[in-house]
Amino acid sequence: MHVPDGFINAPVSVAAGAVAAGAVAVSLRGARRELGGTSHAEGGGERTAPLAGLVAAFIFAVQMLNFPVAAGTSGHLLGGALAAILVGPYTGVLCVSVVLLMQGILFADGGLTALGVNITVMGVVTVVVAYGLFRGLVKVLPRKRRSVTVASFAAALISVPAAACVFTAIYAIGGTTDVPVSKVLTAMVGVHVLIGIGEAVITMLTVGAVVAVRPDLVYGARGLTAPLKLRVGGELVDAEPAPVPVAARSPRAVWATGLVTALVLAGFVSFYASASPDGLEKVAADKGIDKNVEEHAAKDSPLADYGVKDISDARISGGLAGVIGVGVMVVAGTGIFWSLRRRGTTDATPTRVPESV
Template identity: 80%
Template sequence: MHVPDGFINAPVSAAAGVVAAGAVAVSLRGARRELDERTAPLAGLVAAFIFAVQMLNFPVAAGTSGHLLGGALAAILVGPYTGVLCVSVVLLMQGVLFADGGLTALGVNITDMAITTTVVSYLVFRGLVKVLPRKRRSITVASFVAAVLSVPAAAVVFTLIYAIGGTTDVSIGKVATAMIGVHVLIGIGEAVITALTVGAVVAVRPDLVYGARGLQQKLKLKVGGELIDAPAAAPVTVPVAARSHRKIWITGLVTSFVLAGFVSFYASASPDGLEKVAHDKGIDSKTKEHASADSPLADYGVKDVSDARLSGGLAGIIGVGVTVVAGSGIFWALRRRRTSDVASTEVRAEETVA
């Protein structure tokens, strides 16, 4: 659903850029509260994994494909604020290095693919978790439903943006019907990927899943014919080695490299939902050439490498590497800032007491 340059006029693109910048600023502050010793090391990995899986277009209808948007996956694994930043990092890398998604449309893409999907999916997820049984399976089910709904929600937001600032005269009703229809199907694929990934992590390390915190049920005791909460057990100190996330981090990174470097070659070559609708309805008639069209990695291939399999594989591996470095750097800095803020608060508290 990457919107290219020329789909949306300059004033609306600029307004979307302001909205995106404001949301990113809020997310930077919010992420400092979410990032701790569990989520901080994984946030960069989540961004890299989303980049890799977005290269795997899957067929959804005759002549149409879809790919992961990633907002639901990121929000559930590392938190909604951090999730917005994860997807935004991916979109920035794709736009600048791979000419995927217009640079003037970056604000539109962040608003649509990062903010909308993350906010909608996390609200749905939290609502479902509150009413479903407090079990690991409920986390997977809630992830599936949240991801399904997040994709057509993004299609609706794109349609609204296009209704305000579209550069071609096309019936909004036709655009909405086509966009929502195909993205409901894409949402199913998104949901399968999201649920499988979240379920896999919850199965081995539920403590690393932001959305699974507080999953444990309180023990009940029957006293005098009535059920009461059992006294809280004394906290158990877990050795640092036992809490290490190194194994899952390495596994996730290797998986991302394999998906982007090798599996992506077998992805569907059909246009994705937005590209198909744009072509069929004629809203792509004023598309502009990407400012990074001459990039050495444009269109997910390495310039001057003639072998298509090698070119695409190298581009995918480079993309995962750059994304994990950029994302990890941002989240490490935010984590350091949080640690510094906490230390400063404790020092001020001690001085006040003294």
């Protein structure tokens, strides 16, 4: 659902950019709390920070895997629900924003003047809708690990057509073509409900895989199990948390497995992705809202259109571009989130007041 330049007029694009900038600013503040904790009770920010960088890389990799949803139409992961559940809603907004920024600059995917629209629709809306629904479901479902995967499926499913509705609302205000909004809404929601099913399956499988191995690494699973109480001296006290199984002690194994998976998906599996236009591209072509689409400012990038310039073999070109993209996302994402974690930890450290003399 990457919106290109020319779909939305300049004033509304600027307004969407302001909304996106505000959301990112709020998320930077919130992410410091999500990433800054160091104790078990605070969620272990020292483990969440490197995972957040990996989540950004994984979302980038899976977004390269367009899957068919209808005749001549494909879809791909948006990633807001997945990021929010794995690393927290504020950090999730930042994960998706980093992916969209790098895709626009390096791969000419998603207009640069439409970056605010894309972050608002694909980052903010999907995270807010998905995480709100997810938390509500987890509260009413049995307190079991399976409930996390069930809630993640439902949250991801609803987040995609919700994003389609918000895009349609933005188009209704600032669209550059004269197409009835009702037709755009019907087409967008219809195709994105189907895409939402794919999003839900990918999110559920990914969250379920991490929960099965290290539930303590999943932000949405924190507090799932109430601490065991022991009666000591007539009073109830919290028992020590159960140790993590030896086979799953180090989160580095989870991180390494996730990185290898992202590299394989982007570098190899992406070659077999559907070549059909995604939901937005298909609706735009069918309804005529792409009449004023503009050429991408980064069209001459060495990695434009997910291929390495001057490499003629499509398999090698696309695979190498995917591997480079994963590497960029890991480095950029991990650097940003480690910085936020350090800032959050520093801000949370009380200042010692010197004794008066």
